[in-house]
Amino acid sequence: NAGVTQTPKFRVLKTGQSMTLLCAQDMNHEYMYWYRQDPGMGLRLIHYSVGEGTTAKGEVPDGYNVSRLKKQNFLLGLESAAPSQTSVYFCASSTPGTGVVRQPQHFGDGTRLSIL
Amino acid sequence: AQKITQTQPGMFVQEKEAVTLDCTYDTSDPSYGLFWYKQPSSGEMIFLIYQGSYDQQNATEGRYSLNFQKARKSANLVISASQLGDSAMYFCAMKEPGRRALTFGSGTRLQVQP
Numbered sequence: 001n002a003g004v005t006q007t008p009k010f011r012v013l014k015t016g017q018s019m020t021l022l023c024a025q026d027m028n029h030e031y032m033y034w035y036r037q038d039p040g041m042g043l044r045l046i047h048y049s050v051g052e053g054t055t056a057k058g059e060v061p062d063g064y065n066v067s068r069l070k071k072q073n074f075l076l077g078l079e080s081a082a083p084s085q086t087s088v089y090f091c092a093s094s095t096p097g098t099g100v101v102r103q104p105q106h107f108g109d110g111t112r113l114s115i116l
Numbered sequence: 117a118q119k120i121t122q123t124q125p126g127m128f129v130q131e132k133e134a135v136t137l138d139c140t141y142d143t144s145d146p147s148y149g150l151f152w153y154k155q156p157s158s159g160e161m162i163f164l165i166y167q168g169s170y171d172q173q174n175a176t177e178g179r180y181s182l183n184f185q186k187a188r189k190s191a192n193l194v195i196s197a198s199q200l201g202d203s204a205m206y207f208c209a210m211k212e213p214g215r216r217a218l219t220f221g222s223g224t225r226l227q228v229q230p
Binding site: 017031033034039040041042044045048050056058086090092104105106107108109110 | 120123151156159160161162163166173207215216217218220221222223
């Protein structure tokens, strides 16, 4: 019962480098999300997807791109990493369900990313 | 304005005692959902409990219960009989119909003392 799996778990980058974070879910969820967690600020939404081939911007999308080529995968890309992107990144998924507000989001274990 | 406010950055509780973690929210939608998540030191986010705005009863899940006061826009998490394993960050979050994702509070760090 893997649920939501994020890779890698830790990464250190130099300013200007690029990388991709992978999120995979095996629950057949339609919706997937990328959040970042910074100290004292809770989680903030970067991008989300409501289905294969669709993505949309969240609260803090600048500097990130995403792709959802397969239903089970949601990729988060950093084209040119900056120190301000040092954070813990969480992927989550959920099903629309019968009640639009009722379904909980299931989270991965997070990716701790440091940009030097 | 903050959508979700958790005013207690840190809380201490003795093992086996009950503790209440505060959460107030702000929304103009009549239909919304409130969630609590636990984040232990290992980092994962664990869903604990859900309360819908139209639910007549306060939600309960084992040792977790939600003290939902709709008129006051508060949804406090009550943990009964605290255990050492309850030491963690706790986040309150809200889902509104017009928003795809959850809005999180800044969290409360709970430490259970033996």
